[in-house]
Amino acid sequence: MASRSIRQRRGRHKIHKDFELQLTSMMDILVIILVFLLKSYSASTNSFATVRGIQLPISKTTEMTPDSLLLIVTPEAITFENQRIVEFVQTADSVGGTSPRYEFKAEDLDENGMRIAKLYDALNRARDKAELLRQKSPARDANGQPLPWDGIMAIQADKRVRYDTLRKIMYTAGAAQFKIFRLLAMRQPQS
Amino acid sequence: MLKRPSTRRRSTAPEIQLNLVPMLDALVTMISFLMFTMAFLSFTMIESPIPMVSSQENEAKLKEPPLQLTLTIKDSEVTLWSPFDHIQPVSIPNKPEGGIDLLKMHEALVGIKQKFPHENQIAFVPKGGTTYDDIVQILDSVRNFDKTDPPVAVLNEKTGVSEQAKQLFGDVIFANLLGGEE
Numbered sequence: 001m002a003s004r005s006i007r008q009r010r011g012r013h014k015i016h017k018d019f020e021l022q023l024t025s026m027m028d029i030l031v032i033i034l035v036f037l038l039k040s041y042s043a044s045t046n047s048f049a050t051v052r053g054i055q056l057p058i059s060k061t062t063e064m065t066p067d068s069l070l071l072i073v074t075p076e077a078i079t080f081e082n083q084r085i086v087e088f089v090q091t092a093d094s095v096g097g098t099s100p101r102y103e104f105k106a107e108d109l110d111e112n113g114m115r116i117a118k119l120y121d122a123l124n125r126a127r128d129k130a131e132l133l134r135q136k137s138p139a140r141d142a143n144g145q146p147l148p149w150d151g152i153m154a155i156q157a158d159k160r161v162r163y164d165t166l167r168k169i170m171y172t173a174g175a176a177q178f179k180i181f182r183l184l185a186m187r188q189p190q191s
Numbered sequence: 192m193l194k195r196p197s198t199r200r201r202s203t204a205p206e207i208q209l210n211l212v213p214m215l216d217a218l219v220t221m222i223s224f225l226m227f228t229m230a231f232l233s234f235t236m237i238e239s240p241i242p243m244v245s246s247q248e249n250e251a252k253l254k255e256p257p258l259q260l261t262l263t264i265k266d267s268e269v270t271l272w273s274p275f276d277h278i279q280p281v282s283i284p285n286k287p288e289g290g291i292d293l294l295k296m297h298e299a300l301v302g303i304k305q306k307f308p309h310e311n312q313i314a315f316v317p318k319g320g321t322t323y324d325d326i327v328q329i330l331d332s333v334r335n336f337d338k339t340d341p342p343v344a345v346l347n348e349k350t351g352v353s354e355q356a357k358q359l360f361g362d363v364i365f366a367n368l369l370g371g372e373e
Contacts, residue, residue: 020208023211023212023215024211026215027211027214027215027218030215030218030219030222031218033222034218034221034222034225037222037225037226037229038225040229041225041228041229050232057323057324057327057328058327059235059237059327059330059331060331060335061235061236061237061331061334061335062235063235063236063237063238064235064236065234065235065236114370154236157323158323159322159323159324159327160322160323160324161322161323162319162320162321162322162323163317163318163319163320163321163322163323163326164319164320166323166326167319167365167367167368170241170365170368171368171369173241174241174368174369178241179240179241180238180239180240180241181238181239181240181241182236182237182238183236183237183238183239183323183326183327183330184234184235184236185234185235185236185237185327186232186233186234186235187233187234187235
C-alpha cells in the first residue's frame with residue numbers, strides 16, 4: 001500500500017478556520033471550584049499533617065489548632081518534628097499497624113521505666129533551639145527580655161494507643177520542661 | 192392586523208468575543224495553588240497543662256480548700272470525687288455491654304457544675320489501659336456542654352452580670368502524669 005503524502009496527512013488534521021473552543025462553561029466550573037476552595041481555605045490555619053497507618057480519634061471540640069512542635073505516635077515509632085526518635089517493639093502482628101503494641105524496648109527507658117531517654121534528648125535539643133531563636137528574635141517583653149519559651153507540644157496519636165504509653169511521653173516532655181500538651185483529634189463534622 | 196416584524200437584522204458592527212484564555216490561565220494557577228497549600232484534614236485539640244506540685248505555703252494561703260474535682264477511671268466504673276469532701280463521691284458503673292457510660296457521667300458533671308458554677312478545673316486519673324480514643328471521648332464529655340443540658344449561670348466578676356457558662360470543666364489536668372495511682 002502506497003504511503004500517503006505529507007500534505008495529505010496534514011490536510012486530514014486541518015482545523016477549520018472558524019472553529020473556536022467554548023470556554024464559558026469551563027470558566028463557570030473553575031469559578032465554582034475557586035469559590036469553594038477560598039471558602040474552605042479560611043478554616044485551615046495549621047500545617048499539621050498525619051501519617052499513613054494512624055487512626056485519629058474524633059472529637060466534638062471545636063478549638064483551632066495553632067502551630068506547635070508536633071510529636072506523632074505511629075504504630076512503629078515515635079516521631080518528633082518529622083524525625084524518628086524511638087521505635088517500638090515490633091512483632092509479626094504489629095507490622096503494618098493491624099494490631100500495634102506500642103511497647104518500648106527496655107534500653108530506651110530510664111527513671112524506673114517512666115522516661116524515654118532518646119525522646120528526652122530530642123526534646124531538650126528542640127527546647128534549646130527554640131530558646132536560642134527567642135533570644136535572637138527582636139520580640140521583647142516590657143523589661144527588654146526575650147519572650148519566655150511557651151513549652152507547647154502537640155501530640156498526634158493513634159486512637160488505640162494506651163494511656164501508659166502516652167503517660168511516658170508526657171512525663172518525658174514534662175522532664176524536658178514542656179508545660180502544655182495539645183492532644184490532637186479529627187474534628188467531628190457539624191450536623 | 193399588524194404585520195409581524197421582520198426577523199432579519201442588518202448590522203455592520205463586528206461581533207465582540209471576550210478573550211477568556213488569560214482569565215482561564217489565572218484561575219487554573221490559583222486553583223492549583225490553593226489545592227496545594229490548603230489542609231484538607233480538620234484538626235481540633237484538647238489542651239492540658241502539666242500538673243504542678245503546689246507548695247505547703249500556697250495551700251496555707253488558701254482560705255478554703257478547693258473543690259479539686261477528680262475523675263478516676265477504674266476497671267468497672269468511673270468515680271467523681273473531691274479529696275476535700277466538697278461533694279459526695281459519685282460512682283458511675285460501666286455500661287452492661289462494656290465501655291464507660293458517658294451520658295450518665297456527663298449528667299453527674301452537669302449536676303456538680305450547677306453547684307459549683309465557678310469551678311472549671313478537673314483532675315483526670317485514667318488507668319494505664321485506657322485508650323487514646325476513650326480519653327478523647329471522656330474529655331469531650333467533661334469539657335463541653337451538650338445542647339440539651341440546662342444552662343448554668345456564672346457571675347462575671349468584671350461586669351457584675353450573670354452569663355451562661357461556655358464550658359463544663361474546661362481545664363483538664365492529668366493528675367497521675369508524674370506518678371501516683373493508675
